[in-house]
Amino acid sequence: MRENNNRPMDRAMAAVFCAILLVAVVIILLVAGHLMSKNAKHKDSGKAAENTQIEESSETIGMETQETEVTETLAQEETETEEPFIATPIPNVESLDTTSYGWGQGVQFDEYNRPISAVQYQETYGKYNANFIGENRPVIYLTFDEGYEYGCTERILDTLKEKGVHAVFFVTQPYAEDNPQLVQRMIDEGHTVGNHSVTHPSKGLPSQTMEQQQQEVMGCHQYVLDHFGYTMHLFRYPTGAFSEQSLAIVNNCNYKSVFWSFAYLDYDVNNQPDQTQSLQKLVDRMHPGAIYLLHAESETNTAILGSFIDQAKAAGYSLEAFD
CATH class of the missing domain: 3.20.20.370 (Glycoside hydrolase/deacetylase)
Structure with missing residues (x-):
């Protein structure tokens, strides 16, 4: 008689234990999911920051390249401006007309x-x-x-x-x-x-x-x-x-x-x-x-x-x- 009276109680305790275990599993899964999501966001942020740095570096390199090109262009133009005048020689000068002309507008x-x-x-x-x-x-x-x-x-x-x-x-x-x-x-x-x-x-x-x-x-x-x-x-x-x-x-x-x-x-x-x-x-x-x-x-x-x-x-x- 005593043995039969304890079986319903054992089943109840087992049910409670299973419920606790299930809640614990759910909590563990939720915590794990949150951590994974946080790590993913951190990785994404790191990649975004890395991409931003790459883009900023590219822009800086581009600006430096443009500045270099502008400087080289200005230097080239300045060099061209400073080139001395060079006339094309005229041959057979002695054979040209020696008639003198006076000039007035x-x-x-x-x-x-x-x-x-x-x-x-x-x-x-x-x-x-x-x-x-x-x-x-x-x-x-x-x-x-x-x-x-x-x-x-x-x-x-x-x-x-x-x-x-x-x-x-x-x-x-x-x-x-x-x-x-x-x-x-x-x-x-x-x-x-x-x-x-x-x-x-x-x-x-x-x-x-x-x-x-x-x-x-x-x-x-x-x-x-x-x-x-x-x-x-x-x-x-x-x-x-x-x-x-x-x-x-x-x-x-x-x-x-x-x-x-x-x-x-x-x-x-x-x-x-x-x-x-x-x-x-x-x-x-x-x-x-x-x-x-x-x-x-x-x-x-x-x-x-x-x-x-x-x-x-x-x-x-x-x-x-x-x-």
Whole structure:
């Protein structure tokens, strides 16, 4: 009887034990699942962080590559800009026409206000690296001839510096000898120094032999190179007189010839033109690619230069040094 009475109790205890065991198994499974999920998230976070680092590193490398490419491009452009002018030699110079021509821009103009003769001469003689007018775009080239110093050049340089404009100064050898501080200032302030011959022959370059013409160019060239360490490559003909042969001689000296598409009677120091009228003349004759010839000994030019620059800029022109 006692044995039979204990069996229901044993079954109840067994049932309770099984239930406890089942709950324990469920808890263990839940805890294990949570830990696995947490580890997976941690791994995913680690991979995401690793991917982010890789992406950031790639972006950094990309930016460095772009910066390197930009630096190399700028360096290449700077090198290209600094390359010296090299003229193509013209053969058989001795056989070319020696007829001397005087140059003046004339009084007939096209629809762009350009002197027609300057455009025609450019088409005819441009093959010799001769320049009577620039490209048909809104730019004006300021050039100053320097044969003698009358105390104006320093003030002209002051005005150009104030206005942020560069110009070309064509110097004779005696001018460079007598005014080294002014020539050095031209160079230091970014202007172009051009060659205006050794002696400025009154009858022009074509009046001389081929050897003399070459010496007129290369004598001044060598003096400026020796005393200023500066290599000139632009030449202006004394009196504007030239021949086909002289154009070839100057070209073969590795020079460009620069004439002009505007000039006026400004060089007589004892008979200077009216400043108001002169300024209006300079403004009225503005045209694309204009090469202005101004004499640096002119008090009138010195006085009106700043106003002309302002009006030219207001009219949409840039002012540059011919290169």
